[in-house]
Amino acid sequence: MSSIRHPTGAPGDLLLKVTPPRVPRHQIARPRLQADQEALRDRPVLLVQAPAGYGKTSLLAQWRREHLARGSVVAWVSAHAQDEVERLVQCLALAVRVGAGRPTFGHILLDAAPPAGLEGVTIWLAELAQSALDVVLFIDEADRLPPAAREAVAYLLRNMPSNLRVVVAARADFQLDVDDLLAYGTAFMIGPAQLAFRLDETLELVRARFGERVDRDAAARLHELTEGWPLGLQLALSVVAAGSDARREIDALASHGGALRDQLVGLLLANLDQADVDFLTRVAMLDHLHPELCRRVSGDAQASDRLARLARDAPVFAVGEASEWLRMHPMAREELRKRFATLPETERRTLHARAAEGLAAMGLIDSAARHALEAGQHDLAYDLAERSLYDSVLDRGQHGAALEWLARLPAAELDRRPRLQLVAAWSLAASERHEEAGRYLDRILAQPDLSPALRCECALVQAGAAIWADDPDRMAALLDPWERDPPLRDPMLLQVHANRTAFRMLLDGEPALARLRQQQSPRLELGPSYRVHWGDYAVGLSYLWEGQVHLAENLLRPTLARVEGEVGRRAPxxxxxAAVLAAAVWERNRPDDAAALLANRLDVLERRAMPEAILLGFRTLARIAIAEGAEHRALELLATLDAVGVARRLPRLRIASLADQVRLHARRFRPETCRELCERIDALLVEHPGGPRWAAGAQLLRDIALAHAAIAAQEWRLAAERLAVADERARRAKLGRLHIELLSLRAWALDRCGEKSLPMLREAAGLAATYGLPRVFDDAHPALAAWVQQALRAEGEPAPAGPLAAPMRAPEAAPLRARSTPSMALTPKEREVLELAARNLSNKEIGLAMQVGEETIKWHMKNLFAKLDAGTRKQVVQRARLLGLLEAGG
Structure with missing residues (x-):
């Protein structure tokens, strides 16, 4: 093929190398990875390095379109192992010739044999600088280049003229020797972490492909299954699209042993040698892979080289940046672990024993304990567990691992290991099984000569159990004896004490004191840790209650990112x-963001979360459903909240569910339904009187429900009185956001009574604007939102910006027509002629449309034929689309 000469003067095979790939049909433009994003905009050199399957070529194709849209000349080169320096130089020259539509560019390099070595690169750079073209050069798969060509690329990057930008994509192990450019900021590297899809991007991709056929929870499950790995996500979407029921296909894909999952894994492992598959099978029981650990476990002296090669060539690994540790993607790991289970038992035990020895030597005691147990080394496993579990629970919050050990430990072993009993109490207290924690604590407290420090620690565990049981009065009673100068020396336990105390202050209506207590905690000694993050949770909740949603989001978003990285997205x-953060971003009128935060997490909240987080999660999702016009979905969510309250014996959740149902029906003025719901609230209060602190919170919910019931009945005087009572309770508890809502509702009710309430309305609107709460009026009642707008505008005051009461529908898109993209390759008139030619107009019709003569159109078409190297009008349009100069229309 190389002997075939093209009219451009270049060998035919070079034309294939400078032809860019097609942008995938379902590709979405991710804003954080767009070419004009701040971190990328002014970088002369961009390096995109990641293992196979991370979408490097797709990203380059997206950037190419963006640069074309801004009028840059875009040159594309797909590298190959046969591209020695001279051939690479020819590719560069032809890429600019095609991209700029300049048939004479690079004639010295293309019309004769190019100079040897770097001289050809120098000539190319000089001609490019003289052309005054604004050029963006893409070099894809640069890792395939031979060493001399890599040196030529590095030389090119160090001698670039000011009118050139270069983007290089390669595998993760690619070495270009441009560390100095990276250090000085001339170059910028994008790695696997940036290329992986985030949850919100996966949700957008799934919505673009399947619409309403796949809900957010199912899309989030798909994201967790693939961990945002672009190739895994692409394969999974292809399999799901082939089925008749998208949601059912996702369920099958997520289930262990599903046929579709096996099909996917078969695609991932199909090209591996049997020796490689055997190696991966034997190390698949490890959660994380390290060359030395894999050598110990597999007994393969070449394990390090084999692992490095597989990480480079096999798309089954998540590579840690600047780290030797690797991790298999879940889909491949599950299949390989099924194969591991088929190995002979003696071999499995031997492999587990080697893993335990290797992990223990590396200081990973908790993982070593699990493998020792699988190897049948029970005494060693229990000793290792006793050494590791206490720190893993307190420092890293790995309650799930501790509970798994509880289920596997014989009762006799637990009886003779008091430290493991304490671990059990910590883990059980932070769950719906908080009553079981009390039994372990009773056994510990029954021991003679118990130190004050251990008694204080037991009180902290009991106070945590009281929080999960929604019993603030018992929590306060447990903390009172240890409130000042606790007999603790461990900074981690002191941080726990600070967290418990802060939460108690918050429930007592002192959010500022709660934050002060956190500031005085030993968090600086600990650094970022699980217990410090608990302090952030308390502070974020205090901001949310006050209505300081900006501060809540700024604090909790980075904390959530760290916690997800440490314990996983679906950890309790x-x-x-996420529930607290979702409530904050909902208040800021970002429903998609709030829904994404809660996607595929509701079941975790139901079973393992504190009552306040459960309430916030369900309430936020119910309000999102109302805003989307899905009242039935909101009622279903609130009914589920009531059921959770029954299952976990949390009556306040039941009262909150009923109160929110009253609020929902009051929006439609349904007085009888509201009255019946209020009667159910009164019955629950009689059945569960609770202590003073619990009763105060429950009574506030009742007062709000009674006020909304009066609004539903349009008994405005009664509504104003009940709103005043509820507002007084909210102000005592320093619930700032709720105070704004109740104040505005009260102003509305007084206005319905014929009384002047504009000053009260101004105060509510001003507070809402100060705190950034655009949703507060519409969430309270859609008629209130309309009245606020009308009343303030009538007074000549700016009305608060907020959502419309009814969900908006997107207008129907107009039929698309072919549109040319701005480019220096074509003149404005040539682009206009190209657009009209794509609509199959004749030269005469194009001339009439442009109000010029037919001869002028012939002259423009002749230039298009030359620049696009086409022989017919149809080829002109096809070549323009191929080069990105013409966007296809419908």
Missing amino acids: FAAML
């Missing part, structure tokens, strides 16, 4: 942080 604490 991560779900609790």
Whole structure:
């Protein structure tokens, strides 16, 4: 093929190398990875390095379109192992010739044999500088280049003229020797972490492909299954799209042993040698892979080289940046672990024993304990567990691992290991099984000569159990004896004490004191840790209650990112942080963001979260459903909240569910339904009187429900009185956001009574604007939102910006027509002629449309034929689309 000469003067095979790939049909433009994003905009050199399957070529194709849209000349080169320096130089010259539509560019390099070595690169750079073209050069798969060509690329990057930008994509192990450019900021590197899809991007991709056929929870499950790995996500979407029921296909894909999952894994492992598959099978029981650990476990002396090669060539690994540790993607790991289970038992035990020895030597005691147990080394496993579990629970919040050990430990072993009993109490207290924690604590407290420090620690555990049981009065009673100068020396336990105390202050209506207590905690000694993050949870919750949603989001978003990285997205604490953060971003009128935070987490909140986080999660999702016009979905969510209250014996959740149902029906003025719901609230209060602190919170919910019931009945005087009572309770508890809502409702009710209430309305509107709460009026009642707008405008005051009461529908898109993209390759008139030619107009019709003569159109078409190297009008349009100069229309 190389002997075939093209009219451009270049060998035919070079034309294929400078032809850019097609942008995938379902690709979405991710804002954080767009070419004009701040971190990328002014970088002369961009390096995109990641293992196979991370979408490097797709990202370059997206950037190419963006640069074309801004009028840059875009040159594309797909590298190959046969591209020695001279051939690479020819590719560079032809890429600019094609991209700029300049048939004479690079004639010295293309019309004769190019100079040897770097001289050809120098000539190319000089001609490019003289052309005054604004050029963006893409070099894809640069890792395939031979060493001399890599040196030429590095030389090119160090001698670039000011009118050139270069983007280089390569595998993760690619070495270009431009560390100095990276250090000085001339170059910028994008790695696997940036290329992986985030949850919100996966949700957008799934919505673009499947619409309403796949809900957010199912899309989030798909994201967790693939961990945002672009190739895994692409394969999974292809499999799901092939089925008749998208949600059912996702369920099958997520289930262990599903046929579709096996099909996916088969695609991932299909090209591996049997020796490689055997190696991966034997190390698949490890959660994380390290060359030395894999050598110990597999007995393969070449394990380090084999692992490095597989990480480079096999798309089954998540590579840690600047680290030797690797991790298999879940889809491949599950299949390989099924194969591991088929190995002979003696071999499995031997491999587990080697893993335990290797992990223990590396200081990973908790993982070593699990493998020792699988190897049948029970005494060693229990000793290792006793050494590791206490720190893993307190420092890293790995309650799930501790509970798994509880289920596997014989009762006799637990009886003779008091430290493991304490671990059990800590883990059980932070769950719906908080009553079981009390039994372990009773056994510990029954021991003679118990130190004050251990008694104080037991009180902290009991106070945590009281929080999960929604019993603030018992929590306060447990903390009172230890409030000042606790007999603790461990900074971690002191941080726990600070967290408990802060939460108690918050429930007592002192959010500022709660934050002060956190500031005085030993968090600086600990650094970022699980217990410090709990302090952030308390502070974020205090901001949310006050209505300081900006501060809540600024604090909790980075904390949530760290916690998800440490314990996983579906860990109970991560779900609790997400519930508070979702409530904050909902108040800021970002429903998609709030829904994404809660996607595929509701079941975790139901079973493992604190009552306040459960309430916030369900309430936020119900309000999102109302805003989307899905009242039935909101009622279903509130009914589920009531059921959770029954299952976990948390009556306040039941009262909150009923109160929110009253609020929902009051929006439609349904007085009888509201009255019946209020009667159910009164019955629950009689059945569960509770202590003073619990009763105060429950009574506030009742007062709000009674006020909304009066609004539903349009008994405005009664509504104003009940709103005043509820507002007084909210102000005593320093619930700032709720105070704004109740104040505005009261102003509205007084206005319905014929009384002047504009000063009260101004105060509520001013507070809402100060705190950034655009949703507060519409969430309270859609008629209130309309009245606020009308009343303030009538007074000549700016009305608060907020959502419309009814969900908006997107207008129907107009039929698309082919549109040319701005480019220096074509003149404005040539682009206009190209657009009209794409609509199959004749030269005469194009001339009439442009109000010029037919001869002028012929002259423009002749230039298009030359620049696009086409022989017919149809080829002109096809070549323009191929080069990105013409966007296809419908």
